[in-house]
Amino acid sequence: MMKEQSELTDDQLARIEATLRRIRSGLGKISAATTQEPAHVFVPEVRDAN
Amino acid sequence: MQTETLTQQITALHQGTVSASFLAERALQRARSLESLNAFVALEPAHILAQAKAADERRKQGRALSLLDGVPIAIKDNYLTQDYPTTACSGALPLEPAGTDATIVANLRNAGVVIFGKTNMHEWAYGATNSTSRFGPTRNPHNLNHITGGSSGGSGAAVAAGIVAAALGSDTGGSVRIPAGACGIYGFKPSYGRASRHGVLPLSWSLDAPGPLAASLEDLGHLLPFFCGADPKDSTTRNAMQFDNTISAGRPKLINLTGAGLERSVEVDAAIRSALTRCDADVTETGLADMAGYFAAWEAILHCEASAYHAPLLAQNATGYSAVTRAHLEAGKLLAGVELLKAQQIRAGLMTQLAVLGDWDALVLPTLPVVAPRAGDEWQEFGGRRVTTQDAMTWFCWIANLAGLPCISIPIGMSPEGLPIGMMLMGRPNADEHLLGVAGWIDRNLKVGK
Numbered sequence: 001m002m003k004e005q006s007e008l009t010d011d012q013l014a015r016i017e018a019t020l021r022r023i024r025s026g027l028g029k030i031s032a033a034t035t036q037e038p039a040h041v042f043v044p045e046v047r048d049a050n
Numbered sequence: 051m052q053t054e055t056l057t058q059q060i061t062a063l064h065q066g067t068v069s070a071s072f073l074a075e076r077a078l079q080r081a082r083s084l085e086s087l088n089a090f091v092a093l094e095p096a097h098i099l100a101q102a103k104a105a106d107e108r109r110k111q112g113r114a115l116s117l118l119d120g121v122p123i124a125i126k127d128n129y130l131t132q133d134y135p136t137t138a139c140s141g142a143l144p145l146e147p148a149g150t151d152a153t154i155v156a157n158l159r160n161a162g163v164v165i166f167g168k169t170n171m172h173e174w175a176y177g178a179t180n181s182t183s184r185f186g187p188t189r190n191p192h193n194l195n196h197i198t199g200g201s202s203g204g205s206g207a208a209v210a211a212g213i214v215a216a217a218l219g220s221d222t223g224g225s226v227r228i229p230a231g232a233c234g235i236y237g238f239k240p241s242y243g244r245a246s247r248h249g250v251l252p253l254s255w256s257l258d259a260p261g262p263l264a265a266s267l268e269d270l271g272h273l274l275p276f277f278c279g280a281d282p283k284d285s286t287t288r289n290a291m292q293f294d295n296t297i298s299a300g301r302p303k304l305i306n307l308t309g310a311g312l313e314r315s316v317e318v319d320a321a322i323r324s325a326l327t328r329c330d331a332d333v334t335e336t337g338l339a340d341m342a343g344y345f346a347a348w349e350a351i352l353h354c355e356a357s358a359y360h361a362p363l364l365a366q367n368a369t370g371y372s373a374v375t376r377a378h379l380e381a382g383k384l385l386a387g388v389e390l391l392k393a394q395q396i397r398a399g400l401m402t403q404l405a406v407l408g409d410w411d412a413l414v415l416p417t418l419p420v421v422a423p424r425a426g427d428e429w430q431e432f433g434g435r436r437v438t439t440q441d442a443m444t445w446f447c448w449i450a451n452l453a454g455l456p457c458i459s460i461p462i463g464m465s466p467e468g469l470p471i472g473m474m475l476m477g478r479p480n481a482d483e484h485l486l487g488v489a490g491w492i493d494r495n496l497k498v499g500k
Contacts, residue, residue: 007368009373011373012373012374012376015378016384019349019378020385023350024389025342025346026343026344026349027350027393029342029343030340030344030396036398037395039395
């Protein structure tokens with residue numbers, strides 16, 4: 001683990017590791033979606049004050 | 051349970067058979083006698099009674115601000131309120147009033163609603179059991195040894211126990227629907243972008259949706275116009291329509307989602323099948339592929355967005371967070387940008403998969419795979435699965451958040467041990483009114499068949 005996390009407890013470190021393992025395993029299970037554009041959208045006019 | 055609906059309270063106020071002061075005093079009395087639920091974290095009787103007295107004055111002079119003028123409604127502790135502290139039930143925030151209202155709270159206050167205190171919640175809404183809170187856990191009104199679910203667990207308990215007829219919640223992976231299901235009441239998560247998130251402390255910007263919990267479906271129809279519509283303070287609502295609560299629906303086409311990744315206990319499955327048989331709908335059944343991948347996408351987006359939001363406060367006050375919440379936030383920091391984008395690609399794929407299921411009015415799932423678990427039980431077993439209680443609570447609910455769909459939980463019965471079972475209906479994007487109409491059709495037919 002990274003240095004800045006040294007104050008984390010063993011239980012927290014185990015939880016972090018388990019969470020990351022589960023997410024990475026799940027994301028790797030879907031191949032069909034990889035050609036699609038991501039769901040998030042950027043809508044410039046929302047930030048246009050005029 | 052002593053339950054009176056918001057609709058009944060509105061009618062009684064209109065007819066003059068009760069006053070706002072009576073409703074407020076009775077709610078305060080019930081809150082005091084039901085302190086064991088730990089539903090409220092801030093309640094100021096003098097302030098509540100002053101609001102009620104003002105509502106009575108307005109009504110006496112024929113100047114009622116709306117149908118809801120004078121009804122008491124409780125607010126989840128992650129909505130900013132000018133008169134109460136907003137802490138998200140975390141030790142990381144000060145106990146000071148925000149001095150401003152969330153848009154939805156302001157809408158209700160302007161309509162004369164009596165803002166009835168702040169309700170307990172899972173810390174930062176970052177969990178679905180309501181067992182982790184600066185103020186201690188909430189307890190289920192149906193059995194104090196069982197959890198309410200969360201994260202809007204205080205709101206669920208307050209409505210189910212009849213303290214108030216309605217309360218506000220927020221929903222990132224089921225936090226309105228989970229306590230609604232576990233406590234036997236109604237909860238609605240609007241489509242993403244329909245309801246203003248302004249002033250609701252975020253958990254995950256692209257998954258969060260504020261929503262009401264109430265004692266009846268009609269109550270939800272009274273409340274949703276105060277949630278939905280364009281709010282200049284929330285850019286995602288720029289195209290949001292006002293909520294039209296006059297829309298009803300005919301015999302609906304439902305798809306019962308089952309199969310791998312969607313397991314549930316035998317008693318919950320039996321209750322859903324029984325309800326589908328009795329509700330006079332056209333029902334088909336299908337599965338959804340790749341559930342583990344979709345769940346991973348939801349979890350990746352959740353942790354990344356929460357970590358980004360919390361980064362400044364976490365750097366200043368890491369010890370103000372519970373150990374588990376802090377671990378979630380640290381995990382979010384370690385996910386790579388490409389992993390987040392992969393999650394967003396998968397999210398787009400889920401939307402497509404649901405759209406091509408065919409002609410449907412609502413997708414059906416249980417709200418929870420099990421009835422409300424006993425407090426302290428860390429694991430749940432159902433359908434050949436053994437999962438943490440946290441994961442059991444969000445088991446089905448996160449799908450609607452990942453896809454941005456409107457979703458409602460309605461009570462459909464009780465387990466042999468006396469705990470509620472809820473059914474969830476997911477609608478098409480922005481078809482919130484139609485979904486409420488479909489739920490109305492089902493709810494009516496289930497009640498007639500009782």
